[in-house]
Structures are given as structure tokens and as C-alpha cells.
Amino acid sequence: MADPIVIIGSGMAGYAVAREFRKLNSEAPLLMITADDGTSYSKPMLSTGFTKAKSAKELEMASASDMSEQLNMSMRTHAIVQAIDTSAKTLSVDGSSVSYDKLVLATGAEVNVLPFVANTAERVCSVNDMDDYRIFREKCAGVKRIAIIGTGLIGCEYANDLLNGDYDIDLIGPSSEVLDTLLPIEASKCVTRALRDAGAHLHLNQNVVAIEETESSVIITLDSGEKIEADLAVSAIGLKPNTRLAQEAGLETNKGIVCDRSLMTSAKDVFTIGDCAEVDGHVLLYVLPLMAGARALAKTLNGTPTNLSYGVMPVMVKTPA
Secondary structure (H helix, E strand, O other): OOOOEEEEOOOHHHHHHHHHHHHHOOOOOEEEEOOOOOOEEOHHHHHHOOOOOOOHHHHEEEOHHHHHHHOOOEEEOOOOEEEEEOOOOEEEEOOEEEEOOEEEEOOOEEEOOOOOOOOOOOOEEOOOOHHHHHHHHHHHOOOOEEEEEOOOHHHHHHHHHHHHOOOEEEEEOOOOOOOOOOOOHHHHHHHHHHHHHOOOEEEOOOOEEEEEEOOOOEEEEEOOOOEEEEOEEEEOOOEEEOOHHHHHOOOOEOOOEEEOOOOEOOOOOEEEOHHHEEEOOEOOOOHHHHHHHHHHHHHHHOOOOOOOOOOOOOOOOOOOO
């Protein structure tokens, strides 16, 4: 039997590649390996749960077994890839060896961690995947005031969603306006004003210098000396590509896993896509670049080398403005 095309990661990028490939080839063996349970979901929808009155369960689209059947693809869930041998074209997975024909790294991105928050913190959350979101929704039950650290896309979208869920929101950021790195200044001012009008307590031009947990709350100290007490805090200070596995395999990495326009890395037959990929020096943490990449990569995996071409790629911002 031929070695499979192996996809590491069951996020939107991994599943998008599998779907696009199956449109072109229904028979070639596919294997997806994922550290989580393989649930298919739309990551951007995680910041709409309260707005749409949907639970974490209702935001799930399909189970790993459903996706395996739909895509005629083998699945290994809750499995850890320890190493890649690009010369032998093998993976070490939980102590066993897996051979591949071609390999796709769809390892996503990790959250940036506040340096003064312990790993054991119970009242400080980051939401980067469905597992995180399930925990977050459980912690939201029975609380009222939530502080969000970060005024970028994720911070603002969660602020908007939680306001729609009737929570009291403190939104903290270092700039004078929200979304200042994403939008023109007038648009940033518009969103800032809309969030304030929606009821958010904005703490702008301020940085967090300390976080203390008590038995019943979290106390956030700002560089102005102001202290904010909340039931729960959400850290939304950005993402960084998950390059660890690629680095350990000797692949070229920079901000992300470096690849060319065909999404091939510095190793033959090893490709990358999504939040972990760096194309022409850029890491694009959005859905439309991912989908364009999946269509191009599927053709390449099916034997027709295809370079990625980006079209116009608007970014939806889910806020009141």
C-alpha cells in the first residue's frame, strides 16, 4: 500500500487541505494526526457564541469520526508527533513510526503568554481552540465581570460577544484606540466609540504590569497604578506561529515555517499552511489566505505544482461598529 499524505493538525487549515484534495482525488490515502479530539469547527465563530446564543457544543461542526468518513481519511486523535525525519520521510508518533509520501504541517499558532501569569492560573484564560473555548464557557457560568487584555482583533471581538452576553467588560490596551494596527485611525476611533457606547469600560494607553488571583477574583494592575478587579480575565495579546516541530526537524523557520509560493518548506515533499506558514516573509493569520493556500496546495499534492496567488482578502471584524 502506498504511503499516505499526512496532515499534522486538525484546525481549519488541515481540514481545508483535506477537503480541497478530495475534490481532486478520492482515492489517494490521507492520514490526519492531531493532538486534540479532531472536532471540526470554525475558529472565527468562537467569538460569536453569546451573540448567536450558541453553546460550545453547538459551535462544533463535525466529530473526527464524521470527518474521517466524509473525507475517506484515516485519523489519529490525541496523538503527539515527537519528530520528523525528512530524509527517511517518517514521523515518530507516540513512540511508533509513520511513513509519509508528502507531509503537510498545519500546526497553527500559539497564544502569546503574559510573562507574569502562572500556568496554574484559574481565572486567566486564553482562547485559541475549541478545547480552550469549552473551558472558557464553563468559567463564564456564574460570573459577571470579565476583563479582556488586548485591543486587537481577538480582544475586541470577544469584548463585543461578551457584551452581547450581558457581561460587564473591562477592555485594556496599550494604544489610544482599539484595532490601531489593523484599521485606519478614523475607523479605529469609530470602533472604540462603538465599544464604549455598547457598555465596555475602556482602559487605553495602559499596560498590564501585574495580575493577582484571589479566591474569588482576579486583580489586574496597570502601569498607571489603576487596579481592575474582575471575576475572570481573558488574555488576548496575540498569536505566534507554532514552529517547534519544524525547527526540531531542521526546517527553515523565521516568524513562521518558511515556505515558497507552492507552500513547500526547505525540505522536499514537506509543505506548510495556515497560521504557522510564512510566505514571502508574511504570516497571515486570517481565513481567506488559508483557503487560497488550501486550493493551491491540493493541486500540488495531486501532482500539478501550483503556486499560491492571493486575491483581494477582506477581514471581517465582528464588533458593534
